[in-house]
Amino acid sequence: MIQKILLLLFVTSSAFGSLNGPFSPKSRLLPAAGTTDAEQLWHTQIVDHSRPLDTRTFSQRYFMTKDHYVQGGPIFLFLDGEWDATGNYISNTSFVGQMAARLNGALFELEHRYYGLSQPIGDLETESLLYLSIDQALADAADFALKMNEIHNFTGPWIVCGTSYSGMIAGFARQKYSHVFHAAYSSSGQQEAKVDFFEYHEMTGVGLAKVNPLCPGYLSAAMDEMVALISSQQPASLQYVSTAFNLCPESDLTLLTDARYLYALVANLYGAVVQFAFPGMISAECDKLMDGTGTPLLNLAEVVKQAYPNICLNVHYDDLMEFYRNSTAVAPGNNYRQYIYQTCTELGWFFTLSGNSPFGNVVPVEYFIDSCADVLGEQFSQAILEAGVARTNLEYGGKIPDVTRAIFTHGSFDGWTKVAAEADINADAPVIVIQDVGHAAEQFFFENDPPQLIAARERVELTIAQWISQFNQSF
Template sequence: MKTLSQPTLILSLLSLLLLLFLLAQFPPPAQAKFSRLGVHRPRSPTQARRQPDDDDVESDFVTFYYNQTLDHFNYRPESYTTFRQRYIVNVKHWGGGGATTNAPILVYFGLEGRIEHALENIGFLTENAPHFKALLLYIEHRYYGESVPFGSWEKASRNAASLGYLTSAQAMADYAAVILHVKRTHSAGNSPVIVVGGSYGGMLASWFRLKYPHIALGALASSAPILYFDGVKPGGGYYSIVSKDFKEASESCYKTIRKSWVEIERVASKRNGLSILSKKFKTCSRLRRTFDLKDYLDSLYSEAAQYDEPPDYPVGIVCSAIDGAPNDDVLGQIFAGVVAYMGDSSCYDVASDSAPPAPSASAWSWQMCSELVFPIGHDGGDDTMFPPAPFDLKSFTKICRSRFGIVPQPHWVTTFYGGHDLKLALHRFASNIIFSNGLRDPYSSGGINEFNA
């Protein structure tokens, strides 16, 4: 059997993975909101993804736990505290790690959620494992899922000191340690490693290739908005693409949504206006402010655009319902879109503070308040269906101070990973990184879309 040279293998592997990755979409954000980036289960029944067969998952995937170091960058005694980090291995098609087999290891970087969601949603790794005789490795991100330091989320999240170990740099050091551990335990010292991720995980994959080139020979970063930080790209691009997606689906739908924001405020200004809106939108509790309703609709439209993929195409579902409702009632049309997307329900939980945030949402909020400051907002103008609401760092800082007692560091990402003049930096210091973006994906506005960038 002919053995491919390592450079040829890497090029072949990355090229094929790119084609398949472009067919997959990863998972919406706005001003002063803590929206999720990554592959997480959507709220809408129309977007429930295919679940894997439980027997197949149990037979092909094996779960392990690695005693991970809490703090990779200090030498205080408490830094050597460990926690159990979960990782999952699939060796069904593994060709071995010997010098003659050259079988690669494909590593999926966990993001802001439980790692088993990757098994449910990411099919291209298992589909390509037989071709490359690859070992598949999925690593859960610290502070998410079961990989929580200090023994419990309550202890891990008790204050800024305990949350301070939740950083992208610490997470990548975790990944490096687990990869090297798996290579040792599988006698895979000669196996090339390709790291893969989408959204936040794609950001980590590209940064990992820059920071750990001795471990990862290539990276595939899908929908990785690494250029949003520090004003490298304008934050208004996200909502421009959401608007563009809706306008392409139906211009009348786009115009109805654009008109609806003023109509919401007009109705709210009436006597008992908030009660009227609550009844109109069947909210589970009475609206106390129009912000909650508008924020709910904002997230719904953003999520529909983020997941606008076959077979459902949720943007089309929303617009068909809006266009199909009587056009003499703008808010009735908007509510029809809500029902079409969310499903028929006795009531809709619109209030933004109706329930405490889940641990994963709180962890992600910490990351956005500390280092991952996404300045995404509504810039307004003729090319958007949203009212003007630009990102306000002062307001965002106030929220972060109130919630965590910290001040965001909006310049840290570009200082530590780069961003300004990134094309030059990648040309000088990086290779074998593929950035893939679907142009209907709102996050493509913060990604690298230029060939050979």
């Protein structure tokens, strides 16, 4: 089951990626694999929306389908996040795609600047990432919508949508450009930037316990055993752990950074299981852990090795930093450095192991902050990050944004709910918490979708249809 999760995440065969190491601030759900019925196109976008005298532009990728559009109907804009755009979020197999078809809408999916093929500068040097920000991405969305109105003679309401980080952006777009976007739909979107996001793995423990009350304690026993062996710094103990987890020769558990890398990797594997919580997944992973024939630590090591089969596990911090420092590898699927820049300047969201989780207090926030400087430059300090996070929350209101005609959904298993509103923001900004499902669960369809998930989709569509009707009545 963990291997199924890994197929949906940005993870590479060398064990570098968003799930592992110091930069594991997000576990990200990708669109379902396969082709899309949407057409790939390009929009000439402004590099810097804040300086009118800067006339530079770049090509921003987008996808479009108007198969079910009726003149005067709504226009759905799905904003992509920190991934390559595929068009699948607006395909006829997606919830947004099917909803738009029923509402006679046109559909667009816009790739986020600096991700995928939408590269404003052409390299990822730290100074070249200056134009990577929430503000610039929001201006991209507004500019795109206005240009599409001119090209296609649209007169209907724009509905901006997104999921996870892009769900956050969708809600912000409705706030900042309410004259452009009539309504917003945010699926599992965050709202609050936060440096030390210890609550994420607290929720991992809560989710495990809800399905199997014995599972968190067993996991804690395995972690305690591992931490004790590594903390002893005895060569035999370090070799025992290295052999159990099949660590690569480069990995050096005498280094605190490498040990913390391993702790974070283990925590994020289980964090992903709970975050996405496909039916039966949590119970299956707990059973696999607890039904093993070895000690808790050895059983945990077997689970990790099954998640990364046929390779040794490189948890050498310096190798990871070198991988992330590569500023020239602008290629499809390589979106790590860009996202690191955002987390280190305006988002935070570091999955620390510093709260009441099954994994102990073994990875403090300083580990992540030091990594910002190691990747991007020594100027990326804790003070810079805290100022950027404070600005994000001041600008957009954190968990209590001043927004209307925006609907938010969250799965009750999803740790990201702890940086989002968990109850209605106001009468015109409802929050739907879908019980016993995970992150962005309603975006794509699975066999035997539970009734609460189906009901949530119906409520989202009914609410958006009502807002579209209000727009039409005003004209």
